Amino acid sequence: VQLQASGGGLVQAGGSLRLACAASGRFERLNDMGWYRQAPGKQREVVATITRGGATTYEGSVWGRFLISRDTAKNTVTLQMVNLRPEDTAVYYCHAVSMTVERPGAQPVFGTSWGQGTQVTVSS
16 A cells, blocks of 8 residues: 655644645555654654544644544545644654455455655744
8 A cells, every 4th residue: 555645845833734645556445544743853643543434533732723534435534734833843644554355255454554754844
């Protein structure tokens, strides 16, 4: 499964950005999808996740400012970010859990995939 992320950029504090991620490749379906971020000198952290059924979770500092959504038919996930803060500056990665069935009747195989990362920079 390949994930292609887009939409990062430079924005002033208080501004908005929308990240998008599209999945391609061979899989039966995508289960959980999400966005993670990694700031310089810090560990990668989860920002938001969404299940196939649409249930969402958010990291505390982005609650009320970020909105994750997905199009299950198109295998895409987006992250709408508003009221951005300098501390949101990081490389953002999309993530997906995929399910693949190698042949009819076989047990499903689950895998995880990461996008290439897109830089989000928020200036003060």
